[in-house]
Amino acid sequence: MTSHISSETLRQLGWSDHFQRLAKDQAINTDQVARVLSAHRDQFLVTDGRSEWLCTPSGKIRHHRQMDYPVTGDWVLVDKNAIRRVLPRKNTLCRGEAGSRGKQSGEARREQPIAANVDTVFVVSGLDRDFNLRRMERLLTLVYNCGMTPVIVLTKADLHESPETFLDKVEGLAVGVPVALTSTKDGSGVDQLHGYLDAGQTACMIGSSGAGKSSLANRLHGSDIQATAAVSERVGKGRHTTTSRDLIVMPRGGLLMDNPGIREIAFSKSGDGLEATFSDIRALAESCRFADCSHRHEPGCAVLHAVDSGELPPERLANYHKMQRELGYVQARSEKSADSVEKERWRDVAMEIKRMNRRKKR
Incomplete structure (x- = not known):
């Protein structure tokens, strides 16, 4: 240097x-x-x-x-x-500490930073037992809350004769989010991702163990740079072949980060992620009779009407409510923590004033 x-x-x-x-x-x-x-x-x-x-x-x-x-x-x-x-970060991909999901204690949830200064987040899901639309909604909300741009990558398309049915489901769920249908065995669909790895671009991958992240990294690089392991047919789970977070320089000049599989998706910060992930519910809510409609029992609720008519899956609305509660706890903890910090600061100021007054009296 x-x-x-x-x-x-x-x-x-x-x-x-x-x-x-x-x-x-x-x-x-x-x-x-x-x-x-x-x-x-x-x-x-x-x-x-x-x-x-x-x-x-x-x-x-x-x-x-x-x-x-x-x-x-x-x-x-x-x-x-x-x-x-x-140096101050452009953005930080972070989640709540392991074991904190669902906890409703009054303390602020500790953040676990995963990556910093990322341009694109590949949300990776395998088209096997790993495929879970509700989990995908949580990951998208996590990414949006961190102020990052998601791209959904569906792997293991070779396991199905008509993998396009999965593509249709995901595109209906993640409106406006690019979705790539890929197979690392024959390389199909992988070319769609190279544009996110041009020189100077940084992308990272998140998803569960066995989703195919390491195999995808190898395909994108053109060589075996990451260890891979087979998924257990009995339980449908992959082993943690990736144990650290490494930025890998790719052939086109970009950088790609593989991440250990995420078993628990706990939120550490609130934000606009819920509204971005559930843009369909937000659009429906504009037609609700009441401006503060909770979409649970109110008359004239356009969201509940969409569920009754089959336009909106009830599981999607239930997941929306579940994450709304969790993010409400996160926001409350954050505000309580900030209030405690402010009170402690003014307590220190008051103590210093008292000390100054005592010195003057002497």
């Missing part, structure tokens, strides 16, 4: 005008900028576009909770083998 790093070299890693403006505004020396390719506990593989090396976070990052801890995809400032700072 002794010679000058051009912005063009960083752009090949996903450095954009957004980060260039940030560097200018904050007087950041781009010669010290690197991107996190993978995270393994307290060791991070980083690259500046010319070389790769291992770094550890500085003591300040490790001991100050208010500072962002590095995750795969982050842009960081490095000094030799130490990460001194995580």
Whole structure:
């Protein structure tokens, strides 16, 4: 890292005008900028576009909770083998900590960042026992809440004579979301995804174990870069062949991140994700008699009428209500946590004023 790093070299890693403006505004020396390719506990593989090396976070990052801890995809400032700072993220893909789904405690739910600075999220679902429309709705809501752009990837199309029926179901569920029907065995449909992996673009994959994420990564790369394992025919579950989150440089210059399978999709933040995922329910709600209709029992509810007429599947509405409750808890916890922080801050101010008054009396 002794010679000058051009912005063009960083752009090949996903450095954009957004980060260039940030560097200018904050007087950041781009010669010290690197991107996190993978995270393994307290060791991070980083690259500046010319070389790769291992770094550890500085003591300040490790001991100050208010500072962002590095995750795969982050842009960081490095000094030799130490990460001194995580640059402000364009976005962060995160979920609630494992075991928190459905809990209604008063405490704020801890976030588990999965990836940072991502352009596209591939929501991967296999057309076997992994296929679950309700789970897909949860994943889409998670992605939207994080301010990211989803693309649905259906894998294992070769298992069916007419896989287009699955495509129709998903396109009816995810209005406006691109859907790719693929098979990693014969490569069909995979070409649709290359456009999301052009130079400077970053995509990551999420889905359950055995959905075919690693096989898809291998197909997109053109070689076996990720280990794969067969899905158990007895239980329909895959083994966790991917155990870390690694950014892989693809042949077209983009970067792809494979992720360990997600068993539990817990929300850590609220947002507009529910409205985006259930745009059909939002559109129907405009015709409800009451503006604050809950779509549960009110007379003149256009949403309930759509269920009765068969236009809207009752399972979809039930999942909407379920996630609405969960996100309501998340929002309440967040507000309570923020209120506690504010009260603690003013308590500290009051204590300082008292100390100052005592000193004056002396």
